[in-house]
Amino acid sequence: MTQMIGVGLVGYGYWGPNLARNFSQQPGCKLLCICEKSKDRAELAARTYPGAKVTHDYQELLGHAGIDLLLIATPVSAHFPLAKAALLAGKDVLVEKPLTRTVQEAEELIRICEENQRILMVDHTFLFTGAVQKIKEVIAKGELGEILYIDSVRINLGLFQPDVNVIYDLAPHDLSIMGYLLDKDPAMVQAMGARHASVAQEHMAYLHLEFDEGPIAHFHLSWLSPVKIRRTVIGGTEKMIVYDDLESSEKVKIYDKGIVVTAHDVDTIYKTRIDYRTGDMIAPKLIHREALNSEAEHILNCVRQRTTPISDGRAGLRVVRILEAAQRSMQSGGSPIKLEGR
Ligand SMILES: NC(=O)c1ccc[n+]([C@@H]2O[C@H](COP(=O)([O-])OP(=O)(O)OC[C@H]3O[C@@H](n4cnc5c(N)ncnc54)[C@H](O)[C@@H]3O)[C@@H](O)[C@H]2O)c1
Incomplete structure (x- = not known):
């Protein structure tokens, strides 16, 4: 039987809804929680996904025992602190492109990911x-x-x-x-x-x-x-x-x-x-x-089988370095x- 993966999403602006839609269409995957700090966007998320808990408090996602995989679709400047906290909380993570703003931040995420044996993937959709x-x-x-x-x-x-x-x-x-x-x-x-x-x-x-x-x-x-x-x-x-x-x-x-x-x-x-x-x-x-549909399937398989995604932290670092x-x-x-x- 396919292992059920609990998913949390942070950021429900322009791109986040595409992640929410594609992950909630995947078999063996449940979108449990959406974190969005804008009131309007949070209300829209709650109307669109009545089965998911919508919150403005990121700590709720970090402390949610059912969430295995966190999707980060916030502006770039927030990628590093949110991804770092998620990895340290024991979650696997999909971060939007680019992975981080600096090489130092990307290297730190890779180190934390490896030390904690987590899966880190960057949404290099193409x-x-x-x-x-x-x-x-x-x-x-x-x-x-x-x-x-x-x-x-x-x-x-x-x-x-x-x-x-x-x-x-x-x-x-x-x-x-x-x-x-x-x-x-x-x-x-x-x-x-x-x-x-x-x-x-x-x-x-x-x-x-x-x-x-x-x-x-x-x-x-x-x-x-x-x-x-x-x-x-x-x-x-x-x-x-x-x-x-x-x-x-x-x-x-x-x-x-x-x-x-x-x-x-x-x-x-x-x-x-x-x-x-x-x-x-x-x-x-x-x-x-749809690329995001294939991508969602790919990372869910990586999470289940503990394998390295095509666009892992190192692929993200390669881009950030340039x-x-x-x-x-x-x-x-x-x-x-x-x-x-x-
Ligand atoms: N893969 C792609 O093809 C693709 C396309 C567009 C955007 N993106 C990426 O997606 C990310 C988001 O871009 P966007 O255009 O959706 O931005 P956006 O500003 O439209 O949406 C970001 C949302 O995150 C929310 N947010 C910000 N910080 C938060 C926090 N700490 N907690 C909770 N919510 C928070 C904002 O309120 C906003 O609703 C960026 O990294 C961007 O590069 C990727």
Whole structure:
């Protein structure tokens, strides 16, 4: 018989309801308690989940013996204290992205998690999409050849976050996808950002990463674009992928295109001959399932079987390390920052 997992949720704002809905749809899982400090949001949570206790007191969740897994969907600045308290109270934890604001905080959570043999997962939602799963499969088969670059645009008229800038808000998606696909860390991070009028945080930014050997990556992030674009191009020596998350049916397109250098004279670039290879494009069939639904199933299995989630604390730390370096680069006008502790 499937072991019943009791779940508590803290934060019922924009994203929390998605967690509540997906976890309450899982077999062998019961949403027992929701903690929300805003009165209006708490009332909505109580109306939507009459079977769950709604409270503004986080201690109630920590002391609730039936809660095995705590979901944290508060603004980023609260992730660390809430997750730390939950792990110390013996709960397994799913934290929203990004795991924390600083590397030091992420490392502390990992240490507490390991010392107490808890499960710690970060909601890197995109890893659970059919599109990213398919891209991972294509790369693992070597179909793209050597990966040369990742180039991504993630812009729209977005929700301005009060406590973090656009890099901390949007880049975790791209960086978690990149970490999952490449399984290596960049050597150097550079970022430029801008904020206009009286907005406190940078709301547009350009993030540039270089690896010791291998691809370069560039991410354009903005909350101030009139149109929504979610497009990533991954270029390889053999094939290239265009992943457009807004496409309804053909989100992933694999192009059999590339260049072939047919003659190369080191003395003069004029003698370099580039031939273009233009083959077919295929749009592979993708699994259609809400990412959070797959993710909820994944962490519930990890909780039952005491196994490490795909996006564990270390995957979260990998992202936070780049975010922190990007912040330092942006504050120094875009200077390159070497990534420490890789
Ligand atoms: N995975 C994704 O695709 C995705 C998408 C959007 C947001 N997020 C993440 O979700 C988190 C929340 O973002 P949001 O847009 O829902 O923010 P939000 O401000 O809409 O909601 C946060 C809620 O948490 C409540 N809250 C804050 N501190 C609390 C506390 N100590 N106790 C109880 N309630 C508390 C607030 O009252 C608010 O209702 C962020 O970390 C964000 O990065 C993830």
